[in-house]
Amino acid sequence: MLLRRPDSPSALNGLALPVxxxxxxxxxxxxxxxxxxxxxxxxxxxxLVISGRAVNELAMLTDFTQKNLGPGLEHWFGTDWMGRDxxxxxxxxxxxxxxxxxxxASASAGIALLLGTVAALGGRKLDTAITWLxxxxxxxxxxxxxxxxxxxxxxxxxxxTIGVAVTHWPTLARVIRAEILQVxxxxxxEVARKLGASRLALAAKHMLPFVFPQFLVGLVxxxxxxxxxxxxxxxxxxxxxxxxxxxxxxxxESMSYLSAGYWWLAVFPGVALVATVLLFDLAGSSxxxxxxxxxxxx
Numbered sequence: 001m002l003l004r005r006p007d008s009p010s011a012l013n014g015l016a017l018p019v020x021x022x023x024x025x026x027x028x029x030x031x032x033x034x035x036x037x038x039x040x041x042x043x044x045x046x047x048l049v050i051s052g053r054a055v056n057e058l059a060m061l062t063d064f065t066q067k068n069l070g071p072g073l074e075h076w077f078g079t080d081w082m083g084r085d086x087x088x089x090x091x092x093x094x095x096x097x098x099x100x101x102x103x104x105a106s107a108s109a110g111i112a113l114l115l116g117t118v119a120a121l122g123g124r125k126l127d128t129a130i131t132w133l134x135x136x137x138x139x140x141x142x143x144x145x146x147x148x149x150x151x152x153x154x155x156x157x158x159x160x161t162i163g164v165a166v167t168h169w170p171t172l173a174r175v176i177r178a179e180i181l182q183v184x185x186x187x188x189x190e191v192a193r194k195l196g197a198s199r200l201a202l203a204a205k206h207m208l209p210f211v212f213p214q215f216l217v218g219l220v221x222x223x224x225x226x227x228x229x230x231x232x233x234x235x236x237x238x239x240x241x242x243x244x245x246x247x248x249x250x251x252x253e254s255m256s257y258l259s260a261g262y263w264w265l266a267v268f269p270g271v272a273l274v275a276t277v278l279l280f281d282l283a284g285s286s287x288x289x290x291x292x293x294x295x296x297x298x
Contacts, residue, residue: 068262089250090250093245093249103161104161109222121180138171143233146232160239164233235251251266
């Protein structure tokens with residue numbers, strides 16, 4: 001009777017391959033799950049924006065025969081003191097907040113990319129100046145600076161958007177600066193520099209592609225901060241106009257009616273705002289796991 005050596009390839013084929021392939025299958029399953037979570041979060045947020053814009057006119061319709069109704073099948077979130085449907089108002093308000101967040105976060109991320117790159121590649125004096133500016137911005141109370149900028153620009157849509165945009169870039173700029181300083185020491189960058197590549201060419205061909213994943217994740221994670229600060233500014237009266245169905249305005253107006261027992265005027269819009277922020281956070285965390293080299297293979 002012939003005995004097979006345990007270490008022969010034919011004997012190990014049935015044992016070794018499943019052991020080697022199991023982690024790969026697990027990684028593929030984890031990656032597919034993360035991709036599915038990101039896709040669902042992005043789909044829900046896109047649906048929210050589109051449906052909110054579609055019902056914007058309906059959200060402002062008044063019907064005094066239906067005022068102060070509690071949540072029910074006809075009005076899911078109840079109605080307010082003017083008979084306006086709170087579900088439609090919340091949907092329209094969230095859509096407006098998301099649009100403000102998208103514009104503000106995109107502009108803020110662009111500022112962060114520009115200043116972070118200039119700080120890392122522009123020499124010691126520029127690096128010192130931009131680092132000082134980052135520390136200054138981080139040292140000022142956030143909401144105070146937002147209120148001052150928004151008030152100086154006349155409040156409204158653009159006042160809030162610009163105020164959020166020019167105050168949310170420092171943390172991302174610091175991350176981008178650190179990443180570019182790290183890649184500057186890479187061997188392939190040193191070779192390109194010795195071959196005569198200019199600073200602009202080094203930045204465009206070697207450094208910006210390296211920091212793009214961090215930039216993209218930072219951009220997505222800026223959205224929830226921008227949305228919350230827009231709602232806070234509007235709630236305090238320094239944001240969007242009162243006639244617009246913004247979440248901050250809805251919450252601010254509902255404060256006068258909570259003592260009368262109309263709890264749904266604040267509870268449902270507040271929960272919807274938190275859920276939207278969590279969706280953005282979930283999308284950003286999933287995107288980071290997908291493109292970050294340290295977690296993409298897990």
